[in-house]
Amino acid sequence: MEIQKIGVIGAGQMGNGIAHVMAVAGYDVLLNDINQDALDKAVATISRNLDRQVSKDQLSAEAKDAAMARIKTTLQLPDLGQTDLVIEAATERETVKQAIFDQLGPHLQPHTILTSNTSSISITRLASRTDRPEKFMGFHFMNPVPLMKLVELIRGIATDEPTYKACLGIVERLGKTAASAEDFPAFIVNRILIPMINEACYTLYEGVGNVASIDSAMKLGANHPMGPLQLADFIGLDTCLAIMNVLHDGLADTKYRPCPLLVKYVEAGWLGRKSGRGFYDYRGETPVPTR
Numbered sequence: 001m002e003i004q005k006i007g008v009i010g011a012g013q014m015g016n017g018i019a020h021v022m023a024v025a026g027y028d029v030l031l032n033d034i035n036q037d038a039l040d041k042a043v044a045t046i047s048r049n050l051d052r053q054v055s056k057d058q059l060s061a062e063a064k065d066a067a068m069a070r071i072k073t074t075l076q077l078p079d080l081g082q083t084d085l086v087i088e089a090a091t092e093r094e095t096v097k098q099a100i101f102d103q104l105g106p107h108l109q110p111h112t113i114l115t116s117n118t119s120s121i122s123i124t125r126l127a128s129r130t131d132r133p134e135k136f137m138g139f140h141f142m143n144p145v146p147l148m149k150l151v152e153l154i155r156g157i158a159t160d161e162p163t164y165k166a167c168l169g170i171v172e173r174l175g176k177t178a179a180s181a182e183d184f185p186a187f188i189v190n191r192i193l194i195p196m197i198n199e200a201c202y203t204l205y206e207g208v209g210n211v212a213s214i215d216s217a218m219k220l221g222a223n224h225p226m227g228p229l230q231l232a233d234f235i236g237l238d239t240c241l242a243i244m245n246v247l248h249d250g251l252a253d254t255k256y257r258p259c260p261l262l263v264k265y266v267e268a269g270w271l272g273r274k275s276g277r278g279f280y281d282y283r284g285e286t287p288v289p290t291r
């Protein structure tokens with residue numbers, strides 16, 4: 001079955017990037033969220049990021065206009081029943097994701113493939129709650145989606161070959177590279193990266209360094225493009241904590257216990273860039289460390 005219409009659920013940091021790259025690749029995109037502000041903000045972000053590509057001659061102005069014309073938004077989740085493939089990119093909470101799939105299920109066409117952009121949650125478990133576990137995949141993009149080359153593909157225990165092949169074909173059409181991960185907590189990238197970020201939080205919590213010295217050390221000492229705490233703010237501290245909890249619960253190993261300081265930041269609502277403040281305060285001219 002030819003895939004042409006793609007539904008994206010969740011218009012946050014990841015949803016806008018996924019809609020962006022799918023539209024540029026020629027797919028028709030229907031972007032859904034629970035609030036209109038998020039949809040409006042996402043469309044503006046996509047337009048701005050497309051302008052970046054036009055200004056760097058990576059895209060023509062006509063291609064930008066055509067891509068924008070392929071993106072529609074809706075607050076009505078059932079509208080996504082008319083798509084060929086759905087990518088869920090809502091908040092990293094299993095109850096939120098399962099409620100979405102429960103609500104969307106009755107509206108789906110028989111051929112539609114369901115996927116989740118989850119960073120860590122069991123694909124097998126998410127799939128088991130739907131009427132189509134054989135058509136369910138983990139379709140895990142990296143942040144920021146327009147720039148990062150990798151997409152992790154994760155098959156649930158029941159995922160069939162045509163579904164996997166269809167997702168692989170999309171990754172190739174996007175000009176990205178797929179890495180196949182087994183369906184275990186946090187897959188490959190986040191199994192390695194988020195415990196590193198958690199360790200950076202412990203380094204701060206125990207006073208080994210401060211925000212500036214920890215990030216500078218890893219940028220200059222390990223050639224990371226962003227320091228681990230800057231990266232945590234970029235990902236979202238709520239998402240980082242959610243992934244650590246999935247690792248801690250799923251692998252039952254205390255080495256994955258979330259740093260109490262990370263918990264405190266999330267409880268304060270200091271979620272990083274997306275809330276204006278995290279390990280850095282983004283509300284002024286330049287980011288200022290908060291510790």
Ligand SMILES: CC(=O)CC(=O)SCCNC(=O)CCNC(=O)[C@H](O)C(C)(C)COP(=O)(O)OP(=O)(O)OC[C@H]1O[C@@H](n2cnc3c(N)ncnc32)[C@H](O)[C@@H]1OP(=O)(O)O
Binds near residue numbers: 142144147148231
């Ligand atoms: C949590 C999960 O489930 C999985 C994950 O995603 S883990 C996180 C994975 N991602 C990372 O590790 C990101 C690490 N950081 C980086 O690679 C780089 O800092 C970066 C690519 C984000 C930015 O690149 P940079 O060279 O350091 O900064 P910068 O010069 O500002 O950006 C380079 C270009 O990318 C563009 N860019 C930067 N951030 C962008 C964004 N968020 N969206 C789109 N474009 C962006 C910039 O516009 C810039 O192009 P222009 O010159 O036209 O402005």
Ligand SMILES: NC(=O)C1=CN([C@@H]2O[C@H](COP(=O)(O)OP(=O)(O)OC[C@H]3O[C@@H](n4cnc5c(N)ncnc54)[C@H](OP(=O)(O)O)[C@@H]3O)[C@@H](O)[C@H]2O)C=CC1
Binds near residue numbers: 119120
């Ligand atoms: N951030 C990252 O670096 C990466 C994240 N991911 C994964 O992608 C997913 C999204 O992450 P991210 O974009 O950062 O999260 P964000 O918090 O930036 O965006 C989530 C969006 O989903 C919306 N939402 C919440 N509930 C629903 C719902 N029931 N239906 C539709 N939309 C809903 C949220 O609205 P509201 O804010 O009003 O609740 C918000 O707009 C998560 O599973 C995350 O683990 C994957 C790769 C990288």
